[in-house]
Amino acid sequence: MSNGFDDIPFFDEEPAPRNRPERPEQGTPAPAPMGGIAARAMAARDVGRRPDYLSGLNPEQRDAVETIDGPVLVLAGAGTGKTRVLTTRIAHILASAKAFPSQILAVTFTNKAAREMKERVGVLVGGAVEGMPWMGTFHSIGVKLLRRHAELCGLRSAFTILDTDDVVRLIKQLIQAEGIDDKRWPAKQFAQMIDGWKNKGFGPADIPEGDARAFANGKGRELYAAYQARLKTLNACDFGDLLLHPIKMFREHPDVLKEYHQKFRYILVDEYQDTNTAQYMWLRLLAQRPKGVPQNVCCVGDDDQSIYGWRGAEVDNILRFEKDFIGAKVIKLERNYRSTEHILGAAAHLIAHNEGRLGKTLFTDRSDPDDRKVQVHAAWDSEEEARAVGEEIEQLQRQKHNLNDMAILVRASFQMREFEDRFVTLGLNYRVIGGPRFYERLEIRDALAYFRLVCQDADDLAFERIVNTPKRGLGDTTIRALHDYARARDVPMLAAAADMIETDELKAKARKSLFDVVTNFHRWQGLLENTPHTELAEIILEESGYTDMWKNDKSAEAPGRLENLKELIRSMEQFESMRGFLEHIALVMDAETNENLDAVSIMTLHSAKGLEFETVFLPGWEEGLFPHQRALDEGGRSGLEEERRLAYVGLTRAKRRCHIWFVSNRRIHGLWQSTLPSRFLDELPVTHVDVAETEQSYGGYNRGGYGQSRFDKQEPFTNSYSTPGWKRAQANRTEATRDNWGNRSGVSIERIGYGESGPKARTIDGELVAKSKIDEPSKFAVGDRVFHIKFGNGNIVGIEGNKLTIDFDRAGQKKVLDGFVERV
DNA sequence: ACTAAGATAGTTTTT
């Protein structure tokens, strides 16, 4: 290691902010306290040993930690210690004294990831982590930049951050104001379009002509511009602006950008595969350096876990890292510390079906004869699926496994319900992750609207939300009048209200009500500076009559809502001011879960990313659901590949046990649909996957199709296959388990090298856990009259291997497996 | 201004 003490910074070049925020930034100028690890690290160096925090890292991890100068891309597979590398790297930078804590920019996507990073860095470096104000999400760092330089972006520092709900309401107003039919052109859809544009870094002038024409008969661009103008008058931002405004500012004010170049000596990015174009642009701007100056950027990501393409994430960002950052070092982390070799083998084999990946192969030293293969189960319908999963969980529970160590990961949230229902009847504790959130509840949003308006009187959306809540007799007519007046004079609605109560414009009753509202707000605004914010919050909710409204409400949920309001006030205590609290709310919309309760987690595959469980259940592996039909329709091959990555994410969440389920019948949109097993099942390797025998063999209908070959106990599993693929698998099996990958997973996948021109030919062997029997002649013929247990009688109109297309008398045309029908 | 019946749509989600 070179002597890093040559360029120890003697002072922290804290830029003199152009617009000082009211609240000084905490802790920035404090020099790095060299306590704890850092001190020990240096002591260790003296005796020629590695610092403590480096021990226990494998060579690749250590490389990723120690290569702190110059661009580094860490390709970190699932469970390879990505967060550890990131946090240790920060500790290492600090220990090397190459930067002050305040000179490190560390970006994550989610608040959760940011929290975890902070926690773990704290363990390594102690209090120094408190001096790292530039560790956070893209958006929270964006807000920080924007509050400092608000004027350069046409805003005032106290600007409001609007959530999606506010945005949609605002756009709806604009659409209606333009005289456009808001039913034909839904505001929600346009909000999504704007979001998409912003993800790509497009302002109204930059959007493609085709996009502009696609909405409201060519008014797309106009509306987008009107929206931005409106945000400006509201002194508000949407989430996209939190990135776009800083980008624009950096481009227009190179001097400001330069300050940050000097400031951020080291930049780290987590989950790089999830960055969208705007985030990428933002990063490029901050990371760029004059020729010869190293760009100390370290991005950590996994192209195989890129599952947010639909939300604007560009996997390309990770693929082109080397081009963008010349001289970049690419380090692959492939040693997995999480899962058994069976789980890893199954996941690796599945993901190998994707093209256009950088190509990593996870491996583990872990090999335990007790490790069970991944289990594939079949069920008749989703009800049976839930029942069987419940039984499996109860059995594990009897074996003293914690429910906290188990998770059910579904593709779509409607799948959750069946499990919830089942667990309620079983009395099994469960927790749903990612459901409706605390801050999205009606009463919370109402209360927040009051607070927002007190803090920022230009917040018309907040005004409109609560002006007649509780009921004050201020209906549509009054609001429209206020709205028109405000727009005509270009003043906020609260100010408009203050004006209008002086006139005879309104009816006496409305005028009186409005007068009360306005004087209340003026009084509360006066209290803002000198009253403790929790106290002020209580005053507002009391005096506005909002709490009374719920006290007088006799409905069942009213007491709960009052409880939530109390909870809201309680949670405010942790913040120093009402503004600080509101900012937190806008950015951190998540509520904490009760960790004390032992409960099974139910969540979507998307929200499971980054988590791990001893036992994972993956229900619903059926064509149309997973891969989802819409992903296929709209995303084509790349859509399918993203679905496959999602499957990969699901499998790699499991540490020891993994159960996959598919059903033959699922109720979609109220009616029963016959479903086919997911193609992903076909893509699993036999060496690591078992088809589980179910006592109830397919809900009691043990015949034909998947049922016949896989659940018929008379015939041993290994004999029931006769397809070429299976034979190939058989032949390869011995070889595959004792392959030349040493102690790596037994899957025989050729390694795909990074930096070569695309993936090489792969040999994907040993598949066929659930291969469709396309080669076998069907025992049915077109025109046959058949009976199906769920759909009744029908005629066969098409045959494709073991998949029959049947025109049912009652249920219409459906595709079903031949095992489920009988000739009549 | 509020309630009740009708229409409609229905992946994934963070900030």
Add this chain to the structure above:
DNA sequence: CTATCTTAGT
């Protein structure tokens, strides 16, 4: 089927 939103009627 069902949750949510809209509209029509009181």
